[in-house]
Structure formats: C-alpha cells, structure tokens
Amino acid sequence: MEQIYARTKTIQEDKVSGFCPGCMHGTVMKLIGEVLEEMDLVDKAVCTLGIGCCGLQMDYIAYDNITSPHGRACAVATGIKRSNPDSLVFTYQGDGDFASIGLAESVSAANRGENISVIFINNGIYGMTGGQMAPTTLVGMKASTAPNGRDPKEHGYPMHMCEVLNELTAPVYLERTSCNTPGNVVKTKKAIRKAFQNQLDGKGFSMVEVVTSCPTNWGMDALKALDYIEENMLPEFPLGVIRDR
Amino acid sequence: MSRVFMKGCEAIAEAAVRAGCRFFAGYPITPQNEIPEYFARRMPEVSGTFVQGESEVASISMVYGAASAGTRAMTSSSSPGIALKSEGISYCAAARIPMVYSNISRGGPGVGSIQPAQMDYLQATKASGNGGFEMMVFAPASVQEAVDMTYKAFDYADRDRNPVLILADGVIGTMMEPVVLPEMKTEEEINEIKNAKKVWSCTGHKLDYKNRAWIEPGHWLTSDMQRANEEAEKLYESWKADVMVEEYETEDAEVVITAYGISARIAKSAVNILRKEGIKAGLIRPITLHPFPYDSFDKLDYKKVKAVLDVEMSIPAQFVQDVEIAIKDRCPIHTCLCSGGNIMSRESIIEAVRKIYS
CATH class of the missing domain: 3.40.50.970 (Thiamin diphosphate (ThDP)-binding fold, Pyr/PP domains)
Structure with a gap:
C-alpha cells in the first residue's frame, strides 16, 4: 500500500508530549516540522523559543534550538540571523512572551525589518504559570490574576499584535490564523510556509499569529475550548491576511 | 605593530x-x-x-x-x-x-x-x-x-x-x-x-536526534541542573591558574596599598613618592579581580607589614571584602575612599600612608 502520510521526523520519536490534552502547541509544532521537511530546510533551521509552554518543545524537536530569556526571542533571533544569514531563523512565542514582557523586542525587531519569521501563539492566557491574565485575555475572561474577569476599566482591552505591527512600515507579512478546524490548520501551515519563504527570499519580517486554546487554564474540556475559540476568540481576533507585501 | x-x-x-x-x-x-x-x-x-x-x-x-x-x-x-x-x-x-x-x-x-x-x-x-x-x-x-x-x-x-x-x-x-x-x-x-564551535552552535545541523544544537540556559530535571552547576563549579575552580596580579615594591614593604584599575595606577605613583620619602610602601594590584590573587597577600611578611591600605573609588568600600578574606586578620586594614564620580587623589593616598607609618 502506498504511504501517503507519515509523522514528521522533526519531532523526536522517543519523546512523550508534555502538552495538556487539547493544547495546540503540538499541532503547530507538527506543522512547522512538516513545512521544514517539505521545503528541505531542516538542516538550516534554528528555532528561538520563548519562555512558557511554548518552550516545552525544546525537548521534542530535532532541529537546532535555543531558549531565549522571557520575551527576548526576537532579539536573540536578530543576533543569530545577522551573524549567520544562511540559517532559517524563527521564533516560537506565546502571548505573554511576545506581547507582554517582550513587547519592546517584538516591535523593535519588526520595525527594523529583521529577516526572521515569528510564530506567535495567542491563547489569551499564561499557560505554564497557571492561568494569569495576558495582554490578549478577552474582556470578561477570568484569569487567576483577574478573578472577576478582565475589566477594561482596570486592565484595558485585548492587544491585537497583527494590527499593532501593521502600524509599522517594515514588516512584509502579517497573518492571523487558527487551529480550531481542519481547514484552519491547513491555512496555518500555508501561512508558516509563506513566512519561511519570505525569509529565504530576503524580504524581511514575517509574523503568523495563531489563535489557539488553553483548555486547562480556560477551565473547559478540549471540545468546548474549540467552541470558545469560534464564539469568543475569533470575533476579537479576526482571521486573515493583515499584510502581504 | x-x-x-x-x-x-x-x-x-x-x-x-x-x-x-x-x-x-x-x-x-x-x-x-x-x-x-x-x-x-x-x-x-x-x-x-x-x-x-x-x-x-x-x-x-x-x-x-x-x-x-x-x-x-x-x-x-x-x-x-x-x-x-x-x-x-x-x-x-x-x-x-x-x-x-x-x-x-x-x-x-x-x-x-x-x-x-x-x-x-x-x-x-x-x-x-x-x-x-x-x-x-x-x-x-x-x-x-x-x-x-x-x-x-x-x-x-x-x-x-x-x-x-x-x-x-x-x-x-x-x-x-x-x-x-x-x-x-x-x-x-x-x-x-x-x-570549531559548529558541534554545539545554533547554525543548523543534519536531521539527527543526537546531533542537534540545543542551547540550554536551564534544565527541567533537577539532576541535570545540579550536574550543570557542578560542571560550572569545576570550571570556576580551574581559574586559580589564571590569576594575574602586579606586585610592586612589596618585598620589604611596611605599608601595602591594594587597589585595582585606575585607583591602582594612582596608588602606584603614590608608592614612588613615598619611597623617595623613605617610607617603605608597596602595592598589590589584582589584574584579575576574579579569580582574586589571594596568594599575593599570603606572600607578605607580616612581621614587617604595619597595615594594608585599601584604596578604591567606592563608598562604602567593596573591594575591601576580598582584601579582608586575603589578609585573614594578619594585620590591620585601613581604607582610603572616594565615591560618587570623584576620582581618587594621589595626595589622599600619600596622606593615609603617612598616617599609618607614623
């Protein structure tokens, strides 16, 4: 029988995933790996990991990786890419990492037009530390540090990173996708491929924001989390290509 | 050149x-x-x-x-x-x-x-x-x-x-x-x-689970973390062989000034002036602050040394803490300090040494 699908070799075979049931980090990790293999980039790849659940994959992925100080992934990636332009350098960061503690590094790297690719995982909450409020937490959404839910009077509103970066001149590609349906998973893969191709073409800064779930800290099962994405996250974070130059 | x-x-x-x-x-x-x-x-x-x-x-x-x-x-x-x-x-x-x-x-x-x-x-x-x-x-x-x-x-x-x-x-x-x-x-x-750094550096590696570059500023397993700490400790211990120090006129010195960086340079010229006056001053100048040249202080003849004068541009004094460890109570330690952006004056060092000497 013809084999039409195989697990990506970029995830080590003997490793057991530490991600929670329903977590989408594994899905995005798989997509990145498949794209790297399809584009024959595995031996050029350097993944710059953020701190938080996003960093858990350091133990699983089979290509070069470096753990950045919390929020500094875009600065670390700048150093790697500038000193080794032949590498395919991408960051993999959550919302706390990319949009809160690393806001200066993220915006500045985008503003310099660094020739790197950013995979930004937005699930509206801090995962690893146990469900604290993120800059992307929805209004009314409960978090361990906003026990009555995010209140705009006290906490402001969710931050839209694609739109924030769209104010800058230098970035070439900004797209928001999700992994809540098979169709959206396919679109996410396509977006990752585009972000990597842009880097190969020397075009500059690309970011794919992936709206994902955190069933554990959202306090719901994996299937309900999918509904929550559709009903609550996506109206706040609409999917689509924000910029493609 | x-x-x-x-x-x-x-x-x-x-x-x-x-x-x-x-x-x-x-x-x-x-x-x-x-x-x-x-x-x-x-x-x-x-x-x-x-x-x-x-x-x-x-x-x-x-x-x-x-x-x-x-x-x-x-x-x-x-x-x-x-x-x-x-x-x-x-x-x-x-x-x-x-x-x-x-x-x-x-x-x-x-x-x-x-x-x-x-x-x-x-x-x-x-x-x-x-x-x-x-x-x-x-x-x-x-x-x-x-x-x-x-x-x-x-x-x-x-x-x-x-x-x-x-x-x-x-x-x-x-x-x-x-x-x-x-x-x-x-x-x-x-x-x-x-x-030469290719083996471990993040420059891309052939797909091979064992040979990827993995830059780890931390470890999940406490056993791995402790092992990394122990390896680092071995490295730090090995630096004892890398100590760099300048010992100036210390052999017969009765007052030993110790200082580093620009303070030491100023102190050295103070030693020259004091020697002309007949005051047996000397200088220990750590060039590596870490590793610290503790041995230079062990070599002093404490039958002759009246005191050590710590000279530094910091109030309170900080360098003196290592000097205290080095001296091990074998002689008194005096300080000559300035701070806040004021530069050490040669006169104040000379004055401090004269005071100890008399």
Whole structure:
C-alpha cells in the first residue's frame, strides 16, 4: 500500500508530549516540522523559543534550538540571523512572551525589518504559570490574576499584535490564523510556509499569529475550548491576511 | 605593530575587532558611547554586524543569539545598563555561551553619576545575575591593558564557554593614551574559530536526534541542573591558574596599598613618592579581580607589614571584602575612599600612608 502520510521526523520519536490534552502547541509544532521537511530546510533551521509552554518543545524537536530569556526571542533571533544569514531563523512565542514582557523586542525587531519569521501563539492566557491574565485575555475572561474577569476599566482591552505591527512600515507579512478546524490548520501551515519563504527570499519580517486554546487554564474540556475559540476568540481576533507585501 | 594614540573606549572596540569579534549590540549610555559608535563605523569594514539594540536587555539577548551561533560577540555598557544586562549575562553563563562585555563603570547606585567610579565591584565579581554563576573579571589600569585584556578575553571566553567581563571605569574609557594594537586576526583564523564551535552552535545541523544544537540556559530535571552547576563549579575552580596580579615594591614593604584599575595606577605613583620619602610602601594590584590573587597577600611578611591600605573609588568600600578574606586578620586594614564620580587623589593616598607609618 502506498504511504501517503507519515509523522514528521522533526519531532523526536522517543519523546512523550508534555502538552495538556487539547493544547495546540503540538499541532503547530507538527506543522512547522512538516513545512521544514517539505521545503528541505531542516538542516538550516534554528528555532528561538520563548519562555512558557511554548518552550516545552525544546525537548521534542530535532532541529537546532535555543531558549531565549522571557520575551527576548526576537532579539536573540536578530543576533543569530545577522551573524549567520544562511540559517532559517524563527521564533516560537506565546502571548505573554511576545506581547507582554517582550513587547519592546517584538516591535523593535519588526520595525527594523529583521529577516526572521515569528510564530506567535495567542491563547489569551499564561499557560505554564497557571492561568494569569495576558495582554490578549478577552474582556470578561477570568484569569487567576483577574478573578472577576478582565475589566477594561482596570486592565484595558485585548492587544491585537497583527494590527499593532501593521502600524509599522517594515514588516512584509502579517497573518492571523487558527487551529480550531481542519481547514484552519491547513491555512496555518500555508501561512508558516509563506513566512519561511519570505525569509529565504530576503524580504524581511514575517509574523503568523495563531489563535489557539488553553483548555486547562480556560477551565473547559478540549471540545468546548474549540467552541470558545469560534464564539469568543475569533470575533476579537479576526482571521486573515493583515499584510502581504 | 603600530603605536597609536587612542581613547580607551575606542581602543577596547578596536581590540575586539582585531580579536575577531564580528557582532556587537549595545545601547547608548555615558561614559561608554564611543564603544558602540566605534563599532558602528568599524564593523561594516570587516563584514561584521553592529546593531543598536532597543535596550540593554535586548542588546545582551542579541549577543546571546550571535554567540550561540558561533560568532565572537560583544556588548558594552555602564553601571545601570549593566544591571539591565544581568538577565542575558546569566543566560549566557547558564548555557555556557562565550561572549565578552565591558562595564565602563560610573557612580551609583541608581542612575548615579556619569563620572568614573568603582562601585560595581561586588556586582562584577560575586553576583552579575541570578543563580550563582561566576566569570573571569579583568580590571585594566591603562588603555594598553584594556586593549590587551579585551583581545585575550575572547580566547578565555571560548576556552571556557563562559562570559568574560572587562571591568573598567570612566577614566580608562575616556582617557587617551598611546597604545600598541594587537595583530588583526585573519578571515581564515576567524572562520576556524567559528567552525570549531559548529558541534554545539545554533547554525543548523543534519536531521539527527543526537546531533542537534540545543542551547540550554536551564534544565527541567533537577539532576541535570545540579550536574550543570557542578560542571560550572569545576570550571570556576580551574581559574586559580589564571590569576594575574602586579606586585610592586612589596618585598620589604611596611605599608601595602591594594587597589585595582585606575585607583591602582594612582596608588602606584603614590608608592614612588613615598619611597623617595623613605617610607617603605608597596602595592598589590589584582589584574584579575576574579579569580582574586589571594596568594599575593599570603606572600607578605607580616612581621614587617604595619597595615594594608585599601584604596578604591567606592563608598562604602567593596573591594575591601576580598582584601579582608586575603589578609585573614594578619594585620590591620585601613581604607582610603572616594565615591560618587570623584576620582581618587594621589595626595589622599600619600596622606593615609603617612598616617599609618607614623
């Protein structure tokens, strides 16, 4: 029988995933790996990991990786890419990492037009530390540090990173996708491929924001989390290509 | 080798370029702005990279990235900026990433003063970030020494896979002196250095689970973390062989001055004047602050030594804490201090020694 699908070799075979049931980090990790293999980039790849659940994959992925100080992934990636332009350098960061503690590094790297690719995982909450409020937490959404839910009077509103970066001149590609349906998973893969191709073409800064779930800290099962994405996250974070130059 | 007249900061930058440094990221802060400015001009000439980071925090992270990719990399700042860099310095030490940075230190604490000071001694030698890591720390007393140390620092960093600190002060950084610059490393030499790091550096590897580069500034398993700490400890112990110190007129000395950096240079001229007066003064000048030259203090003849005079530009005194460990109560320790950006005066040192002597 013809084999039409195989697990990506970029995830080590003997490793057991530490991600929670329903977590989408594994899905995005798989997509990145498949794209790297399809584009024959595995031996050029350097993944710059953020701190938080996003960093858990350091133990699983089979290509070069470096753990950045919390929020500094875009600065670390700048150093790697500038000193080794032949590498395919991408960051993999959550919302706390990319949009809160690393806001200066993220915006500045985008503003310099660094020739790197950013995979930004937005699930509206801090995962690893146990469900604290993120800059992307929805209004009314409960978090361990906003026990009555995010209140705009006290906490402001969710931050839209694609739109924030769209104010800058230098970035070439900004797209928001999700992994809540098979169709959206396919679109996410396509977006990752585009972000990597842009880097190969020397075009500059690309970011794919992936709206994902955190069933554990959202306090719901994996299937309900999918509904929550559709009903609550996506109206706040609409999917689509924000910029493609 | 040519002799040129250069400002300390610029000479440090040129020495780094000659040592094969091909990546520099930094953020403006007085009194070290000439370092990033020099690199901004110089790096394009040698196909290197200069990035003005958005902050000190970002700059050290860029250096962490570049050095993790095998490139000789450097950053620089001054006291409050160095405090901000402590995050990335700790990451480099944890992940065993070789890099060099300089602190052209100024008065403190807080934003302090922009004038020269030696108020970062304990931060530099004991705790430059979280987690109890250690680094070799060099303290130049002239522009020439700053050049030589910076050049060598990259070799030590690569040998140990560990950060190295050049702790200078605003005097060394902004003073102009004649210097002999070291040989410029050739492109072949620089490539050879980079290629030697291929095994562990983040430059991309063939798909092979065992051979990927994995830069780990921490560990999930406590057993792995402890093992990394133990390996680091072995490295730190090995530095005893790398101690550098200047012992000046100490053999028959009755008053031994001890100082580092610019204070030591001023103290040395005080020793010469005191000797002419018939006062048997001497000087112990640690060149490496870490490892500290404890042996030099053991060699003193405590039947002759009336006291040791600690001279430093810090109030309260900090360097004196290591001097106390070195002296082990074998003689009294006096201090001669200034701080806040005031530069040590030779007269105050001479006065302090005369007082002890009488």
